[in-house]
Amino acid sequence: MRTAAELKLGEKAIIKDIDNTHPSSHRILEIGFTPGQEIVLLTKSIFNDPIGLSIRGTIFAIRKNEASCIII
Amino acid sequence: MTSTLTENKIPLITLVGQPNSGKTTLFNYLSGKNYKTVNYPGSTVEYSISKILGKFSINANILDSPGIISLIPSSADEKISVDSLFSHPKFGKPEIVIVTVDSSQLSRHLYLVKQLIDANFNVIVVLTMLDILRKKNLDISEIKLSEILGCKVIKIDSRSGKGIKDLLLSIKNSISETNINEELFPEMNIHNQKEKLLESYRHIEEIEKEVLFYKEPENGNNHFDINEVNKKLIVLNSIRLPNKPDNLTLKIDKFTLHKFWGIIIFFLVMSVTFTSIFWLASPLMNLINDMFSLLSSGSEVLFGDTLFGNLISNGLLNGLGSVLVFLPQILILFLILGLLEDSGYLARGAMLADKPLSMIGLNGKSFVPMLSGFACAIPAIMATRTISNKRERFLTIFIIPLMSCSARIPVYVLLVAFLIPQDKPWIGGIALSAIYIFSIFSSLIIASVVNKFQEKIIKESDNSSFILELPAYRKPKLSDVLNNTFKNATQYIKKAGPVIIYLSVFLWILTYFPNTNPQVNESGKSEKEISELKNSERIMTSYASSLGKIIEPVMKPLGLDWRVGVSLIATFAAREVFVSSLALIFKITDEGDNIQTSILKAMKDAQIENTGEKLFTTATTTGLIIFFVFAMQCLSTVAISRKETGSWRIPVLQILVFSSIAYVLSFLTVSGLRFFGIN
Ligand SMILES: Nc1nc2c(ncn2[C@@H]2O[C@H](COP(=O)(O)OP(=O)(O)O)[C@@H](O)[C@H]2O)c(=O)[nH]1
Ligand SMILES: [Mg+2]
Numbered sequence: 001m002r003t004a005a006e007l008k009l010g011e012k013a014i015i016k017d018i019d020n021t022h023p024s025s026h027r028i029l030e031i032g033f034t035p036g037q038e039i040v041l042l043t044k045s046i047f048n049d050p051i052g053l054s055i056r057g058t059i060f061a062i063r064k065n066e067a068s069c070i071i072i
Numbered sequence: 073m074t075s076t077l078t079e080n081k082i083p084l085i086t087l088v089g090q091p092n093s094g095k096t097t098l099f100n101y102l103s104g105k106n107y108k109t110v111n112y113p114g115s116t117v118e119y120s121i122s123k124i125l126g127k128f129s130i131n132a133n134i135l136d137s138p139g140i141i142s143l144i145p146s147s148a149d150e151k152i153s154v155d156s157l158f159s160h161p162k163f164g165k166p167e168i169v170i171v172t173v174d175s176s177q178l179s180r181h182l183y184l185v186k187q188l189i190d191a192n193f194n195v196i197v198v199l200t201m202l203d204i205l206r207k208k209n210l211d212i213s214e215i216k217l218s219e220i221l222g223c224k225v226i227k228i229d230s231r232s233g234k235g236i237k238d239l240l241l242s243i244k245n246s247i248s249e250t251n252i253n254e255e256l257f258p259e260m261n262i263h264n265q266k267e268k269l270l271e272s273y274r275h276i277e278e279i280e281k282e283v284l285f286y287k288e289p290e291n292g293n294n295h296f297d298i299n300e301v302n303k304k305l306i307v308l309n310s311i312r313l314p315n316k317p318d319n320l321t322l323k324i325d326k327f328t329l330h331k332f333w334g335i336i337i338f339f340l341v342m343s344v345t346f347t348s349i350f351w352l353a354s355p356l357m358n359l360i361n362d363m364f365s366l367l368s369s370g371s372e373v374l375f376g377d378t379l380f381g382n383l384i385s386n387g388l389l390n391g392l393g394s395v396l397v398f399l400p401q402i403l404i405l406f407l408i409l410g411l412l413e414d415s416g417y418l419a420r421g422a423m424l425a426d427k428p429l430s431m432i433g434l435n436g437k438s439f440v441p442m443l444s445g446f447a448c449a450i451p452a453i454m455a456t457r458t459i460s461n462k463r464e465r466f467l468t469i470f471i472i473p474l475m476s477c478s479a480r481i482p483v484y485v486l487l488v489a490f491l492i493p494q495d496k497p498w499i500g501g502i503a504l505s506a507i508y509i510f511s512i513f514s515s516l517i518i519a520s521v522v523n524k525f526q527e528k529i530i531k532e533s534d535n536s537s538f539i540l541e542l543p544a545y546r547k548p549k550l551s552d553v554l555n556n557t558f559k560n561a562t563q564y565i566k567k568a569g570p571v572i573i574y575l576s577v578f579l580w581i582l583t584y585f586p587n588t589n590p591q592v593n594e595s596g597k598s599e600k601e602i603s604e605l606k607n608s609e610r611i612m613t614s615y616a617s618s619l620g621k622i623i624e625p626v627m628k629p630l631g632l633d634w635r636v637g638v639s640l641i642a643t644f645a646a647r648e649v650f651v652s653s654l655a656l657i658f659k660i661t662d663e664g665d666n667i668q669t670s671i672l673k674a675m676k677d678a679q680i681e682n683t684g685e686k687l688f689t690t691a692t693t694t695g696l697i698i699f700f701v702f703a704m705q706c707l708s709t710v711a712i713s714r715k716e717t718g719s720w721r722i723p724v725l726q727i728l729v730f731s732s733i734a735y736v737l738s739f740l741t742v743s744g745l746r747f748f749g750i751n
Contacts, residue, residue, distance in 0.1 A: 031541075
């Protein structure tokens with residue numbers, strides 16, 4: 001099982017599920033990371049964390065730890 | 073308009089929407105910027121409220137609320153925003169809720185719209201950012217969207233006023249509708265489960281396909297013809313929506329978030345920011361200072377050496393001057409921050425800072441407040457509201473007073489000028505930068521130590537999170553930025569101004585009484601000499617000097633005496649008062665030389681009364697600088713820290729911790745330097 005935190009730079013993926021045991025999962029769903037949507041890892045910060053994911057035409061900077069609840 | 077009664081009686085329209093969806097722009101258009109800000113009682117959530125401008129002939133109040141992503145809050149402040157949407161403690165329930173929806177991010181923004189409709193609000197949807205959507209050769213059918221959602225949908229551009237007429241008409245109609253139907257008021261019945269959320273989004277995706285359509289770039293003819301649009305409406309079922317962010321943004325991000333260039337750009341931006349704060353502000357600050365000394369001597373001429381004249385020139389004008397002298401720096405800082413934010417860079421800055429800051433218990437979102445702290449702790453502490461995690465927010469508030477605020481600059485400038493050789497002013501620049509770097513590192517160290525003991529000090533725990541939209545880069549809009557800068561500056565004056573002025577007057581009282589009319593030997597002296605003699609006699613026998621003598625034992629280990637002690641007490645009004653209070657105590661008159669040169673001369677000559685030792689030496693002056701780096705002296709900051717954290721815990725700890733660190737380190741510096749023979 002891979003998560004969005006393991007994406008390579010420029011890699012695309014379709015969201016399979018969101019792990020709702022993560023405390024940030026609800027907010028992540030609310031901002032549009034829903035199963036079936038395509039995400040792209042567009043940028044990474046200097047320390048490879050946070051990462052920049054595009055969803056529905058918007059880029060979100062999001063910590064790797066939180067991105068790990070996005071199952072792809 | 074100021075009466076609460078009338079505010080409660082006329083209808084209330086609340087603007088709701090995700091952050092950056094265009095609420096404030098619309099609010100400004102409808103209110104003509106005649107707003108006042110109100111707080112939710114006992115909290116930090118702030119609203120702007122205003123009556124709709126007379127020319128729009130709608131008798132209603134409009135409320136601009138902080139952005140929310142959903143009706144299910146994920147932080148304390150969001151909860152307050154949501155609760156007060158359902159029932160504002162002061163203004164009640166809104167008759168109409170206008171939701172701003174960024175058309176270029178339709179699906180994400182419709183989520184909140186659906187929640188609001190489900191909660192039974194009387195919703196008007198306002199579509200903004202249509203120009204951005206049009207750049208992607210897309211358009212929206214507001215008629216279809218309105219049919220599907222079952223509420224009014226209006227396209228506007230509140231920067232130009234396009235579409236506002238239609239909006240006003242809908243508001244008028246909706247207000248009369250609600251008057252008939254009072255029962256239809258919102259109830260809290262919001263779904264919370266994942267399944268419902270997913271269903272909501274599935275529905276939204278259907279809607280999106282129905283209402284979005286491709287549209288050829290316009291050929292000069294800007295007229296909207298509904299029939300024309302409907303004819304061209306191609307259902308997007310078969311076409312994939314372009315879900316790629318702005319190309320230029322992606323290219324710029326390759327640099328700004330690059331492992332090497334990203335850091336270079338980051339530090340470049342920071343240095344340009346700070347350099348401009350200093351260099352651009354300093355002539356303006358001098359101007360303000362000069363103006364106030366002119367006013368001050370003018371009032372002396374006018375009222376003479378009387379109680380009243382002294383109150384005006386040394387009490388009131390002094391206080392007012394201390395407030396206004398920072399205005400240039402605050403304006404410039406907020407101008408630059410505004411430009412950076414509007415251009416889209418600030419979000420990247422926060423992203424870059426998140427990893428290092430999270431290692432010491434802070435958050436990428438602490439970055440902007442900390443940066444503002446270099447102008448003034450007051451707006452900086454208020455800016456921490458964007459940090460959703462309470463522990464991180466309190467920790468940020470805790471260390472903000474350590475950021476080298478602009479009130480310290482005049483003090484550092486004076487003390488550094490004392491330390492460095494007169495003919496090498498450039499050393500001063502280096503010394504000042506060194507002080508800044510020192511204060512940044514110290515604050516980071518203190519933050520990590522506090523973070524270690526956070527259960528004891530901060531006492532909050534929460535899910536640590538950093539989710540931040542990276543907006544597309546764009547050219548900042550100067551008028552918006554200026555508007556915001558102005559708003560922040562007024563807030564500073566309102567919050568810090570009164571405290572500083574009262575304290576200045578209070579301190580003046582301490583230095584003027586009880587011996588208001590001292591007897592001096594007047595024989596053979598000019599009027600000016602007599603007046604100066606009286607001034608110094610007065611202060612030597614004043615309450616301030618008694619107070620200073622009481623704390624003298626505390627000052628002794630730092631190599632200082634009661635006079636510096638009094639000046640340090642005076643810094644509780646504002647740190648830079650240190651300079652003017654030294655001038656007062658060392659009986660420096662404005663005449664002849666410029667004031668700094670005279671103070672420097674007086675400092676060089678000053679001796680400790682009993683021993684005859686020099687008062688200001690390299691050791692004691694360096695010690696004083698160290699003291700100013702750490703000490704929590706500003707009462708306005710204490711007040712705002714109390715207000716924003718909702719209790720006395722944090723501010724009291726700040727006073728205790730920072731003042732002890734200041735004292736101990738200053739003592740160690742002085743003794744250390746002396747030990748190595750530097751005096
Ligand atoms: N391109 C474009 N920008 C807009 C429009 N409306 C507002 N803005 C800009 O979007 C930014 C965010 O708007 P603001 O009103 O502050 O959003 P708020 O966070 O919801 O209050 C501002 O810089 C506005 O100038 C619009 O229709 N088109
Ligand atoms: Mg706003």
